[in-house]
Amino acid sequence: SQQGEEDPQALSIQEGENATMNCSYKTSINNLQWYRQNSGRGLVHLILIRSNEREKHSGRLRVTLDTSKKSSSLLITASRAADTASYFCATDAGFQKLVFGTGTRLLVSP
Amino acid sequence: DTEVTQTPKHLVMGMTNKKSLKCEQHMGHRAMYWYKQKAKKPPELMFVYSYEKLSINESVPSRFSPECPNSSLLNLHLHALQPEDSALYLCASSQEFGDYEQYFGPGTRLTVT
Numbered sequence: 001s002q003q004g005e006e007d008p009q010a011l012s013i014q015e016g017e018n019a020t021m022n023c024s025y026k027t028s029i030n031n032l033q034w035y036r037q038n039s040g041r042g043l044v045h046l047i048l049i050r051s052n053e054r055e056k057h058s059g060r061l062r063v064t065l066d067t068s069k070k071s072s073s074l075l076i077t078a079s080r081a082a083d084t085a086s087y088f089c090a091t092d093a094g095f096q097k098l099v100f101g102t103g104t105r106l107l108v109s110p
Numbered sequence: 111d112t113e114v115t116q117t118p119k120h121l122v123m124g125m126t127n128k129k130s131l132k133c134e135q136h137m138g139h140r141a142m143y144w145y146k147q148k149a150k151k152p153p154e155l156m157f158v159y160s161y162e163k164l165s166i167n168e169s170v171p172s173r174f175s176p177e178c179p180n181s182s183l184l185n186l187h188l189h190a191l192q193p194e195d196s197a198l199y200l201c202a203s204s205q206e207f208g209d210y211e212q213y214f215g216p217g218t219r220l221t222v223t
Contacts, residue, residue: 030208030209033211033212035214040198040217040219041216042114042200042214042215042216042217043200043202043214044214045211045212045213045214048210048211050209088152088153092208092209096158096160096166096207097155097158097166097207098155098212099155100153100154101152102151103150103151103152105150
């Protein structure tokens with residue numbers, strides 16, 4: 001399977017703390033994307049990072065990509081209760097489809 | 111308008127029923143997708159339409175039949191489903207396929223009885 005793996009599977013933190021989740025994948029990619037999903041709802045795109053990029057920022061989000069290790073990380077700084085959701089990485093390996101990772105469930109407690 | 115809409119939000123159907131899921135976007139996107147998501151699992155791609163033509167069918171059983179009547183609409187026709195087909199069905203669109211993010215609808219929660 002091309003599916004990426006994310007760790008941790010679940011993460012529980014307090015408001016104000018930082019949350020880091022990691023994604024590993026198996027094949028060469030064109031880009032890697034991160035999505036957020038609130039319980040039982042549609043996914044929301046967070047960041048797209050291309051294979052020739054190493055780091056990208058968007059507000060409180062920071063994404064890194066290491067193509068030599070086939071891994072990426074998503075850092076959420078100063079977490080809020082509203083960040084509680086599942087987070088998925090998704091890789092575009094050039095086959096006209098995204099393959100989603102297994103996901104990290106983040107719980108941010110007030 | 112950056113919204114993808116899906117109807118219905120919830121659907122309960124028997125194994126002998128025929129029903130359809132509908133997806134609509136007005137962003138001028140030329141790629142549209144159907145995903146299936148089981149509880150606590152990632153979305154799994156079912157179909158990709160590119161410029162209104164079926165581009166990818168991920169070996170989906172024929173009881174699922176996609177249709178793209180025009181560039182804004184995507185349907186998924188359901189017939190003779192099994193209980194294991196119960197899942198959240200997500201529609202998404204992107205400008206084209208490639209270096210573009212996908213916009214997801216809220217999904218249809220399908221229960222097959």
